[in-house]
Amino acid sequence: MLRRTLVQGGFAVDEAADAYVARRRLAAGRYLAVLTDLRLPGGSGFDVIEAAREADADAAVIVMTAFGGVEDAVRAMKAGALDFLTKPVDTEHLMLLVGRAIERRRMLTENVLLREDAQRRHGLPRVLGDAPEFQECLKAVQRAAASDVNVLLTGESGTGKELLARSLHQLSVRAKGAFVAINCAAIPEQLLENELFGHEKGAYTGAVARKVGKVELAHGGTLFLDEIGELAPALQAKILRLVQEREFERVGGLQTLAVDLRLVAATNRDLRAAVASREFREDLFFRLSVFPIEIPPLRRRRGDVLRLAEEHLERHARELGRRGLRFSEATCKALVEHAWPGNVRELHNCVERAAILAKGLEIQPADLRLEPAAGGPRIADVVDLSGTLADVTRRATALAEAEAIRLAMAEAGGDRAAAAERLGLSPQALARRLKPES
Ligand SMILES: Nc1ncnc2c1ncn2[C@@H]1O[C@H](COP(=O)(O)OP(=O)(O)OP(=O)(O)O)[C@@H](O)[C@H]1O
Ligand SMILES: [Mg+2]
Structure with a gap:
């Protein structure tokens, strides 16, 4: 009954x-x-x-x-x-x-x-960035969100991998489900397995009750595996099975459980190199990187630096009760020129510090406490070093040529014939190079 x-x-x-x-x-x-x-x-x-x-x-x-x-x-x-x-x-x-x-x-x-x-967020911050390289990234996130593929986010530390992973989840049909994040580098291997897959009562001393793992909590939603490059080999095998078969067992459990989730992984390591040196399983790499999205470092989208800095200053100044704080002209220049190895996170920290250090309402360059880059600009700050050597050479040559032409034109006072002679080019060849995007 x-x-x-x-x-x-x-x-x-x-x-x-x-x-x-x-x-x-x-x-x-x-x-x-x-x-x-x-x-x-x-x-x-x-x-x-x-x-x-x-x-x-x-x-x-x-x-x-x-x-x-x-x-x-x-x-x-x-x-x-x-x-x-x-x-x-x-x-x-x-x-x-x-x-x-x-x-x-x-x-x-x-x-x-x-x-x-x-603990991790106080509302999803707005994703800012108009630079074409970053817009490409956002378009990729939207495309990925519309499907249910596994996504691999790569990018240097502080470029916004976690932010984009959350946005991806929010934009997807799984938005009503949970977004469950776990950092594979922050937790020792044994504990990590536990956190991921949970355990049965009595799986080991101290396991007094069953514990449900993150994988199970992400059922119907998105599982975000941060710093996947640090995953130990035994766990790589288990994640591979999860990705392939959508099943797993709790630690100490005999029953196979099925889950329905989308996996988003992130790394600031070169996973290809880790595969080559056999630290990372190739089969898992292929499974994860069905849809790779690379987030460019801030120094390759300098056009976005000021917008990011100003937006963050406004939010932070409000919290500090120091409305009206602004960057001086020279400060803006210093912000745009800095290489930002720690990317948006470093920029945010720098802005927060400057907001506290500023004497008046105008933030001066000294308030930024920026270390001058040691030994001048590093080549990697100027030229994108990814891809084949031919790619790198092409990009480096294009940049150097454009700068040499700009200088020659400036020195010749805009006289094309004189500039061409100085550069050892025919006037026609120079004209071709001056045409935008041939
Ligand atoms: N495009 C952006 N617009 C606004 N805020 C951003 C943007 N990119 C990053 N941030 C902010 O910068 C900080 C760092 O971003 P996030 O934690 O997503 O980086 P990450 O790539 O995961 O870094 P790490 O590799 O160090 O974990 C966060 O506070 C995030 O909100
Ligand atoms: Mg992160």
């Missing part, structure tokens, strides 16, 4: 004929709510409460007690039951309690996620 009522109410129901079967079911499965009598063949309802709470510390257990069995009900609640029903069971009351129990379970899961999330 109970089963029929619950199924009619839209719940999926598993049954156990006695306490023994119930324990086995609970250890193996994932249940949002448990309904049990207190007197059962092969044990008591208290065994079931205990088993349910071992399986999931937040399990919602509802016990059924005989009419007038108030003492039993109180004992059951003390043992961890959420609520009780008196027999004969009133179906409306049953539906109400089960519905409420499931809602509570769902909210607890969300709270865990929210708590973790809140």
